[in-house]
Amino acid sequence: MDCINIDQVLHALKSGGVAHGLLDLSDGYRLVIVGRGGHALGPFDAKGQSVLWLNPAAWESEQAYSRFVAEGQWNVGGERLWLAPEIRFTVRDRSDFWGTYVLPSDMDPGNYRLEVAGHTASLFGEAALPRFNPVEGEVRLNIKRTYRPAANPLRHLKAFAELGDGVAYAGYSHDVAIDMHATAGQAVVEAWTLAQVIPDGTLIVPATPGVEFEDYYEPIDDQHLQITSGAALLAVTGRRRYKIGFRSPHLTGRVGFFKRCPGGQAELIVRNFFNDPSSEYVEEPADHVGCRGLSVHIYNDGGVFGGFGELECNGRTIGGKAGASGSDEFAFWFFSGAEAKVRRVSEALLGIWGQDSLLP
Numbered sequence: 001m002d003c004i005n006i007d008q009v010l011h012a013l014k015s016g017g018v019a020h021g022l023l024d025l026s027d028g029y030r031l032v033i034v035g036r037g038g039h040a041l042g043p044f045d046a047k048g049q050s051v052l053w054l055n056p057a058a059w060e061s062e063q064a065y066s067r068f069v070a071e072g073q074w075n076v077g078g079e080r081l082w083l084a085p086e087i088r089f090t091v092r093d094r095s096d097f098w099g100t101y102v103l104p105s106d107m108d109p110g111n112y113r114l115e116v117a118g119h120t121a122s123l124f125g126e127a128a129l130p131r132f133n134p135v136e137g138e139v140r141l142n143i144k145r146t147y148r149p150a151a152n153p154l155r156h157l158k159a160f161a162e163l164g165d166g167v168a169y170a171g172y173s174h175d176v177a178i179d180m181h182a183t184a185g186q187a188v189v190e191a192w193t194l195a196q197v198i199p200d201g202t203l204i205v206p207a208t209p210g211v212e213f214e215d216y217y218e219p220i221d222d223q224h225l226q227i228t229s230g231a232a233l234l235a236v237t238g239r240r241r242y243k244i245g246f247r248s249p250h251l252t253g254r255v256g257f258f259k260r261c262p263g264g265q266a267e268l269i270v271r272n273f274f275n276d277p278s279s280e281y282v283e284e285p286a287d288h289v290g291c292r293g294l295s296v297h298i299y300n301d302g303g304v305f306g307g308f309g310e311l312e313c314n315g316r317t318i319g320g321k322a323g324a325s326g327s328d329e330f331a332f333w334f335f336s337g338a339e340a341k342v343r344r345v346s347e348a349l350l351g352i353w354g355q356d357s358l359l360p
Helices: 006-015 062-070 160-164 339-350
Strands: 020-024 030-034 040-044 079-084 113-117 120-131 136-149 168-180 190-197 201-206 213-215 225-228 231-236 242-247 254-261 265-272 294-300 309-314 325-338
Touching (some): 006 030, 006 040, 006 062, 030 113, 040 168, 079 168, 190 325, 201 294, 231 294, 254 309, 254 339, 325 339
Antiparallel strands (some): 079 190, 113 120, 136 168, 168 325, 190 309, 201 231, 201 254, 213 242, 242 294, 254 265, 294 309
């Protein structure tokens, strides 16, 4: 993955005439916002390396990216916005999930109008999504997304000078506002942000005792999931497929990804969002009709789509009694430095840094 750098990405975008913008973050990091698909790529460090996973099949050459665009493919990596419930918008038959799965082009790759002004990048889009299970009329949406740099969340701590010493930081906020057309009837929808991470590492889901989760595909095993005091820990390898969702009442609104690096270094990604147990959270497993309330989803690719992990956070449900419009803010905080120091940052923000048994 290290061979894909920001220069390759920018060259492919410019050569293909794809609208894009750059946001400067802290400590020399930069974020690339792409109009096609509305993907956020990076953040890229001063050496041009990406924090999030980038798909080599899309970025290894200008020709590869052009082919991706021509074929309507979406999986370029980085962070993206999809719309839940997936089971209503992409699957024709719940009993044959993959056999009847069709990703609407309005969801991804989609097309957004991109505006960059100062420290803000805004994406404006529309989507018309069919509904299945049961078949109903399509949902029509107006979407506005805004990216801005985010200040270091630790900066006001008395121990910040010590915590931040030698630890690089980059962060951004991703605001999503959705307006549903009145013709949608009783339709429900929610923003769904997915950040693709680079294996191997441990996903940390801080949780209260008794945390509940649901499998979406093959049942997860104890080699990939451990429930410990204060958190659920998941191994991200990109080599064994699983997807699970966690119920909102047990969650804190933060999720992290801890990754050891060569030379005694480590990296930490933290996602921060408003976890609202009063919201419906309508994303459902295919074989569990009405199984709701899951605000965080974790996906580990088995290698079929490139070998990555996904840290997925859902926004609050709109539609019905919740009203026809809503907005959510998703924060992305990244820290890099000596492992002992990054562990302390994880403990400060997540209450835990992980366990050796799940850390490669």
